[in-house]
Amino acid sequence: MIDTYLPFFDMVRCNQTFEATATLLCCSWLKSMKFDTIALVRLLDPVKNEKLCELVIQTILTVAFNAKSISSFASHYDMQNAFIDIQHNIQDILSEHELEFWKTQTSQITVNLSSNRRSTVPEGEINTFDCPSSFYLRCHIQWALKTKVFPENYLSNILPDVPSLCQVLVDINKKIQCLLEENNADTSFDNVEPLDSLHDLLFTCKQVFHLFKFIDWSEEGSRRHFLDIATKVLSSVDTHIDVIGSCLEAMRLLYELDADFLSAIENIVLDLSKKYSADVTQEMKDIHCLDILSASLCQCSRKGIRRTTMESLAQIILRTVISDEPDIREAAVECVGRFALLLDERQVLEKFNPLLIQICLNEQENDEIRAQAIMALCDLAVLYASVLAPIVVNESQSISYLACLESLLESSKSSLLYVAAECVLKLHFADQIHDSSLLAYLVLLYFGHDSNSTNQNQENLSVGSPIRLHQLLSLFFPAYGMKSTRGSETLLHTCTDVRRLVQQHQLLNVSETRGRRRKSPQWPLDKMLDFLESCVDEKKDPDKQEEDGKSENSE
Amino acid sequence: MSKIKSRKGNSRSQTTDSTPTIRSSMSTNVTNPTVEANRMDKNSVQSMVLSFFHSFQQDSIPIHDQRLQSMASTLDKEMDIYILNHALSIQCNLQVSSDDDKDDDDHSQSLDNRNESFSSSETKTISLQKQDHNNNNFEKDFIMAIRHVLLASLTFAAPTYLSEIKKSLHISESSLFLQSPSVKILKLLSVYFFRHQSKYFNPDQGSVIILELYSKLSSAKYLEEDVRAVICWWFGICITQALTKLATESRRRTLLGPTSVLEDKDHPLHKCLEKMNHLLLHLVFHDKSQKVRYAAIVATCSILHHRANHGTISLDTKQVLHGLLYAMANDSSCQNRSAVLANIPMYEDTSSPIINRVRDIHTKVRVEALHTLETKIDVFHLSTQQRVDILRFGLTPRYSGLVTL
Numbered sequence: 001m002i003d004t005y006l007p008f009f010d011m012v013r014c015n016q017t018f019e020a021t022a023t024l025l026c027c028s029w030l031k032s033m034k035f036d037t038i039a040l041v042r043l044l045d046p047v048k049n050e051k052l053c054e055l056v057i058q059t060i061l062t063v064a065f066n067a068k069s070i071s072s073f074a075s076h077y078d079m080q081n082a083f084i085d086i087q088h089n090i091q092d093i094l095s096e097h098e099l100e101f102w103k104t105q106t107s108q109i110t111v112n113l114s115s116n117r118r119s120t121v122p123e124g125e126i127n128t129f130d131c132p133s134s135f136y137l138r139c140h141i142q143w144a145l146k147t148k149v150f151p152e153n154y155l156s157n158i159l160p161d162v163p164s165l166c167q168v169l170v171d172i173n174k175k176i177q178c179l180l181e182e183n184n185a186d187t188s189f190d191n192v193e194p195l196d197s198l199h200d201l202l203f204t205c206k207q208v209f210h211l212f213k214f215i216d217w218s219e220e221g222s223r224r225h226f227l228d229i230a231t232k233v234l235s236s237v238d239t240h241i242d243v244i245g246s247c248l249e250a251m252r253l254l255y256e257l258d259a260d261f262l263s264a265i266e267n268i269v270l271d272l273s274k275k276y277s278a279d280v281t282q283e284m285k286d287i288h289c290l291d292i293l294s295a296s297l298c299q300c301s302r303k304g305i306r307r308t309t310m311e312s313l314a315q316i317i318l319r320t321v322i323s324d325e326p327d328i329r330e331a332a333v334e335c336v337g338r339f340a341l342l343l344d345e346r347q348v349l350e351k352f353n354p355l356l357i358q359i360c361l362n363e364q365e366n367d368e369i370r371a372q373a374i375m376a377l378c379d380l381a382v383l384y385a386s387v388l389a390p391i392v393v394n395e396s397q398s399i400s401y402l403a404c405l406e407s408l409l410e411s412s413k414s415s416l417l418y419v420a421a422e423c424v425l426k427l428h429f430a431d432q433i434h435d436s437s438l439l440a441y442l443v444l445l446y447f448g449h450d451s452n453s454t455n456q457n458q459e460n461l462s463v464g465s466p467i468r469l470h471q472l473l474s475l476f477f478p479a480y481g482m483k484s485t486r487g488s489e490t491l492l493h494t495c496t497d498v499r500r501l502v503q504q505h506q507l508l509n510v511s512e513t514r515g516r517r518r519k520s521p522q523w524p525l526d527k528m529l530d531f532l533e534s535c536v537d538e539k540k541d542p543d544k545q546e547e548d549g550k551s552e553n554s555e
Numbered sequence: 556m557s558k559i560k561s562r563k564g565n566s567r568s569q570t571t572d573s574t575p576t577i578r579s580s581m582s583t584n585v586t587n588p589t590v591e592a593n594r595m596d597k598n599s600v601q602s603m604v605l606s607f608f609h610s611f612q613q614d615s616i617p618i619h620d621q622r623l624q625s626m627a628s629t630l631d632k633e634m635d636i637y638i639l640n641h642a643l644s645i646q647c648n649l650q651v652s653s654d655d656d657k658d659d660d661d662h663s664q665s666l667d668n669r670n671e672s673f674s675s676s677e678t679k680t681i682s683l684q685k686q687d688h689n690n691n692n693f694e695k696d697f698i699m700a701i702r703h704v705l706l707a708s709l710t711f712a713a714p715t716y717l718s719e720i721k722k723s724l725h726i727s728e729s730s731l732f733l734q735s736p737s738v739k740i741l742k743l744l745s746v747y748f749f750r751h752q753s754k755y756f757n758p759d760q761g762s763v764i765i766l767e768l769y770s771k772l773s774s775a776k777y778l779e780e781d782v783r784a785v786i787c788w789w790f791g792i793c794i795t796q797a798l799t800k801l802a803t804e805s806r807r808r809t810l811l812g813p814t815s816v817l818e819d820k821d822h823p824l825h826k827c828l829e830k831m832n833h834l835l836l837h838l839v840f841h842d843k844s845q846k847v848r849y850a851a852i853v854a855t856c857s858i859l860h861h862r863a864n865h866g867t868i869s870l871d872t873k874q875v876l877h878g879l880l881y882a883m884a885n886d887s888s889c890q891n892r893s894a895v896l897a898n899i900p901m902y903e904d905t906s907s908p909i910i911n912r913v914r915d916i917h918t919k920v921r922v923e924a925l926h927t928l929e930t931k932i933d934v935f936h937l938s939t940q941q942r943v944d945i946l947r948f949g950l951t952p953r954y955s956g957l958v959t960l
Binding site: 014017029 | 913918921922925926928929930933934935939942943945946947949950951
């Protein structure tokens with residue numbers, strides 16, 4: 001419970017700052033809002049600052065329901081005293097009347113929400129159930145569930161019932177679709193308001209789906225009602241992709257087994273592909289199916305999946321990989337990557353590994369699609385090391401994933417460079433490969449990072465992020481050096497490869513700049529080697545580590 | 556620039572300085588006179604006299620608290636002679652040489668011609684002790700300090716002593732105390748008390764006194780840091796008091812008809828203010844001592860407060876504000892940064908720099924910034940991004956602001 005509760009309170013900046021901020025929040029801001037937490041949350045724009053608003057609500061509720069409730073949770077984080085101090089501050093600053101009003105106001109909020117549920121929501125009026133109020137309700141219930149400071153019937157009183165929530169869901173989904181149609185009709189996008197309201201609606205929809213997670217699904221009628229609504233939402237091609245993801249997350253909770261869930265998804269996708277409508281083209285249906293499949297495959301594990309279901313889904317996915325539309329191909333390759341993760345090693349090596357490598361090597365293909373294939377292969381390689389082995393493409397030619405990565409790293413002008421570098425980094429950290437020559441490229445990328453030029457390049461790049469890669473590398477090298485003896489050895493070997501690469505680059509630069517009277521850029525070789533050595537030095541002594549390992553094993 | 560919100564109903568202390576030296580004693584002084592300038596009463600005089608004496612205790616001068624308290628408690632309209640007797644008894648304890656006190660004798664006699672008992676008692680007491688001449692410079696200064704304070708405090712009790720006080724000021728300037736920093740401080744203090752004589756206030760005379768202060772402060776770099784700090788401090792008080800009086804005078808004169816000094820931009824007082832302001836800002840930026848910068852910051856803030864409350868002086872607010880905001884962000888001392896946060900008046904431009912201090916490296920500054928935001932700025936006057944920034948810097952750890960990988 002302690003680990004799951006108050007995820008932020010264990011990493012606040014310091015007690016005094018937290019205390020001062022909480023006092024500001026409760027005594028000044030909340031008082032200005034007449035102790036209306038929802039109104040305060042509205043001022044903080046929960047759509048853009050969801051995590052922060054969640055923390056604000058948690059803090060306000062924890063302070064409101066006094067330190068007794070948090071004493072059992074916050075003791076590990078040295079926050080108990082901070083909350084007690086906050087309460088003392090509040091008692092000094094606020095009068096008794098104000099404190100009483102605050103608590104009354106908090107309880108009235110929950111009562112109002114539950115009464116809204118009965119009076120307005122069934123009539124289709126969702127104005128009162130807007131973005132901040134739905135968010136507050138979700139956070140309030142989440143907090144109450146985890147702290148257990150309320151009696152058992154408290155949640156049943158404040159949580160809306162399934163038909164009401166379903167009705168809200170349908171209404172919001174309709175509004176979203178209407179807004180999307182309006183936006184499609186008006187392609188200029190000069191007016192920002194529709195987009196803002198679209199984000200608000202999507203956020204509210206997400207909160208409603210989140211509320212479904214708190215519902216006890218033991219009643220069969222509620223389950224069927226929700227599944228009907230969810231199936232209708234998913235079957236509509238116009239449903240927004242964010243709604244699809246939230247819907248599938250909520251839907252997954254209704255099934256005990258992944259196999260049952262995937263079967264339900266299979267049925268939805270098959271019905272959708274068979275359904276004929278004059279307004280809906282095949283491309284729209286394909287993309288929608290792939291979106292559903294990608295989102296649902298993320299919810300599943302490899303255990304107990306039915307073979308027939310997987311074969312049926314494989315047919316749908318592989319059919320779309322060869323589509324003429326680049327968007328469909330990109331979604332399909334992404335889906336292939338997720339789908340292959342659920343298969344066994346033999347199926348991956350037979351079907352999907354050659355397919356993905358061919359997409360990687362196809363220089364005619366779009367960079368986005370190739371990047372998806374590279375990342376999918378990397379995930380598979382982390383799972384199955386045999387994916388890294390060379391495969392025979394033609395009778396006389398064989399190619400491997402690592403060779404593909406190396407070729408991409410060599411061609412520094414390619415926009416896939418950063419994606420390939422990330423994959424190399426991931427494979428090294430997962431102990432799947434220990435290749436000093438590949439690491440040498442990463443060192444050059446790390447020291448060749450120029451924030452000004454990369455900011456400019458970032459706009460031109462279709463895939464990959466040099467800034468993100470630089471952040472990853474700054475953490476990777478020390479971590480890799482400390483992680484294992486093999487890692488530190490590989491880093492030491494990398495020094496030689498770095499020297500070789502630098503010499504090559506300098507020779508290349510000299511030949512390029514000859515006759516132009518321009519000085520070739522100099523690589524900070526000494527700094528690179530010092531950096532690599534420092535990464536190795538930070539590691540524990542190998543002998544000591546082995547001894548530690550032996551003692552741990554013996555224990 | 557419009558003022559956002561006045562500070563009110565705040566139960567916490569304004570200054571967070573913890574050093575029990577001059578500054579701590581002055582910190583109680585600076586709030587009282589600035590806020591209650593127009594209703595200076597016996598209690599405030601008592602507290603100021605007491606705090607002033609306490610400030611001198613750090614110079615290892617033995618003063619008995621009981622004696623001081625009894626002296627302060629006897630401040631009354633009809634008890635002026637009694638006070639002076641107490642002062643003279645302190646003088647006895649400090650064992651001043653009779654040689655040094657000859658001038659004092661003359662001075663005291665010139666001070667109160669009407670009261671024969673006073674003169675006689677002083678003369679009698681002075682002749683009691685005789686000590687080594689060389690070691691008593693500071694004690695001599697101290698005694699004169701007491702005398703100045705008491706004389707000044709007497710003016711509240713009996714305004715008829717005004718002419719005598721003027722004489723005493725003149726005497727102290729022209730005689731033997733010019734070289735001592737303590738007496739310079741005392742002179743400033745006396746002038747400060749003198750300024751409270753609103754009935755007898757004369758703007759021309761006020762500008763002369765301020766110019767005198769300016770010349771003192773200009774030579775501040777040759778003084779010890781504590782003295783520089785106190786001079787800055789008292790200057791802040793003097794200038795705001797003078798401006799308050801001028802503002803009152805201005806309103807009165809406007810009602811009556813003739814133009815006031817404040818409307819007369821060519822009056823030397825305006826140039827004085829400008830020069831002083833420049834000097835204080837220079838100290839805020841460049842003085843090596845943290846104490847002096849602290850005092851200069853508080854003095855500058857008090858002037859700015861006056862500008863915000865009365866709006867009567869032709870002050871370059873932007874320049875002053877810029878200097879204070881620079882000190883708030885870049886001063887190496889967290890106490891100074893906190894002092895700016897605690898004292899700076901609120902304008903629209905100051906919100907963002909204060910919010911930035913919520914992510915200061917020092918906890919004290921962060922807490923002071925949050926306290927300032929709590930008491931001075933309304934939540935509705937902040938933008939959504941500002942509100943989010945405050946909470947993000949205050950509630951979450953530093954690394955949460957990084958890009959999520």
